[in-house]
Amino acid sequence: MTKLSLSKDKINILLLEGVHDTAIAELAARGYASVERLPHALDEAELLERIGAVHMIGIRSRTHLTARVLEAAQRLFCVGCFCIGTNQVDLKAARRQGIPVFNAPYSNTRSVAELVIGEIIMLMRGIFEKSSDVHAGGWMKTAKNSYEVRGKTLGIVGYGHIGSQVSILAEAMGMQVRFFDVQRKLALGNAHPCNSLEELLGVSDVVSLHVPDTPQTRNMIGDAQLRMMKRGSYLLNLARGKVVDIDALARALDEKHVLGAALDVFPREPSGEGDTFESPLRGRPNVILTPHIGGSTLEAQANIGAEVAQKLIEYSDNGSTMGAVNFPQAALPVHDGATRFLHLHRNVPGVLRKINDVFSSRNLNIAAQYLQTDPELGYVVIDVDGDADEVEVLNDLRAIDGTLKTRFLYPGRIG
Structure with a gap:
């Protein structure tokens, strides 16, 4: 069976604008080793050149993730704003791409x-x-x-x-x-x-x-x-x-x-x-x-680095979207011992039934299922026991009308 998941050391993470060392430490402690940190922002042209190879990106207030950049980010699955505001991200475009955006609203x-x-x-x-x-x-x-x-x-x-x-x-x-x-x-x-x-x-x-x-x-x-x-x-x-x-x-x-x-x-x-x-x-x-420095202390930046990195890790490892500003909020238990499928779709009738049909038609037991919706989106997480052909399952899930994004997780891995 073909394994589509990437090991954590192959997840490309780009951190811009001098994100604090605590973010690096949090990511390293959870096995994320492919991290590049730059002390400055990137403009749109530079982002377009680099974003295609990035799975996770961390920014502060000067980097702008426009719709054009997000549409070019074919591998990107989450964004961390290491600050309070998220105005520098086109949240609607990120939402259309199935990319949750996290921030740190209270750390400073x-x-x-x-x-x-x-x-x-x-x-x-x-x-x-x-x-x-x-x-x-x-x-x-x-x-x-x-x-x-x-x-x-x-x-x-x-x-x-x-x-x-x-x-x-x-x-x-x-x-x-x-x-x-x-x-x-x-x-x-x-x-x-x-x-x-x-x-x-x-x-x-x-x-x-x-x-x-x-x-x-x-x-x-x-x-x-x-x-x-x-x-x-x-x-x-x-x-x-x-x-x-x-x-x-x-x-x-x-x-x-x-x-x-x-x-x-x-x-x-x-x-x-x-x-x-x-x-x-x-x-x-x-x-x-003063030049917008209300939260600019070393203590605040350390807290922000740890908080946002933790949110990115929890989404990457577990599928948890708690704290995302543009996504349905789903708090999920620790992912262990089963294949976990994540499915983001437009919130229209019949999608959940079609998702369940994908698994029941293959005699796959659904060990647990979690669903959160908002008026526009539905986010369903399915833990499956048994041997699943991930390629076939993902293809069938993607074929469901209304699907925006789907991926799967193994314990300790990311897909």
Whole structure:
């Protein structure tokens, strides 16, 4: 019988943009030895030249996996985004190709939360302006517009993993915490929910944004919302660049309605270190601008490397799709002792019956079967006892109308 599975040491893995050593260690510990790591991103032309021989690829934010690249990736079976966002991947194209995309949405939570707290202190003490003045030879020794954070009210917009972590740290420093989220969330510590964004803006000395990029959140902080904030308050955005209307913020700062701001994300960001960052906020002594580094700590990168590598391994070894952003979520038991077939198909009636017919017609016993669907896709995993002719079974599975992708696994192997 012909074995179609590749041994793990023949799985070609390409990691770009200096993915952390922990990813290499995780892959090596599970038997994946054919790993190439590059310190930089690849453009589309370079990707098209190399992607055809790659089975797994790991990227960060600067590498863009376009539909054209994914369509050329005939051997690619999964993608790892070693970061929070997945906007750099054409998720619909990956879905059409039957390629799950994994990321690490929570591994840098603490790093972002700590930066928020640090910037709140620096804003309320005017540290950035005073430090720049001393560097220039000045000596701005004054208490004007310098405040303790203790006793001040922090308003958190978006009480998810990062927002709630900020809440805990802020309360430990003596701040009163109010929060608003479109979903009902359990308050941690002594934090109190607000019934609306407007209510939160009106009571907060500092407003920190921690929301995703959606049509509802884009420009959610504009002229009207900035006017609702207390005069002399502060705004921080370490969430998504399009959440704040930058021109409106500049006007609020000019009028001193908002006393200071800190931003780590922007509507338009340079694509590389050589590009110039342009913004009406540049040059303002009461504004802290950082280059999208909220989660850029060694600890966060180590956590991200381990988390995403583990997700890639679990899908490769086991077929588990937990954590995939564009796939039905299937948590599967350890694959051991049986041939495991994976079948991705359009979610239409009759497909599961036809899949089962492929095995029953060969008198193959189905030891276990797992099915997860979403409105568009169905993902079924079948463990089969006995000797199966994998070539024939795969050909029959691929012939089923609606099939997008199918492969099979042996214990410790990948197909």
